[in-house]
Amino acid sequence: MSNQIVVAGALITDNALLVAQRARPPELAGLWELPGGKVAAGETDGEALARELKEELGVDVTVGARLGIDVALNPTTALRAYRVSQTGGTLHANDHRALRWITVDELDGLDWVPADRTWVPELRQALTS
16 A cells, blocks of 8 residues: 655745635534645655645745654555745635634634644744744
8 A cells, every 4th residue: 555645834924824724524624724635646745735735725835844743644644744935826715614824822722633733833933933
């Protein structure tokens, strides 16, 4: 069995982090996450994240440094996060219920998907540095 990588982007602008509210699956609907998606065969993490954020959010991004550790979603799938910077496009929710900009003070109180909650310490550091 091959391992699947899922990538997520931490878009930070003016000390605020963009989070996306999931519409599906039912067990995760309504929870908040860093947007992103699966890396396809032949893609790098950065290529996949740029493609996914264009599809999901309508924005062009530059993918930067890794953020935190890989999070196991199941025995064959790992989730990893990267910092991203918007370089173009117009932000809108194509694949989520809602988008929201949050500050460092809102990180702990947000109803995160469980996997993304792992990165709260790194997100706090990124928002305050």
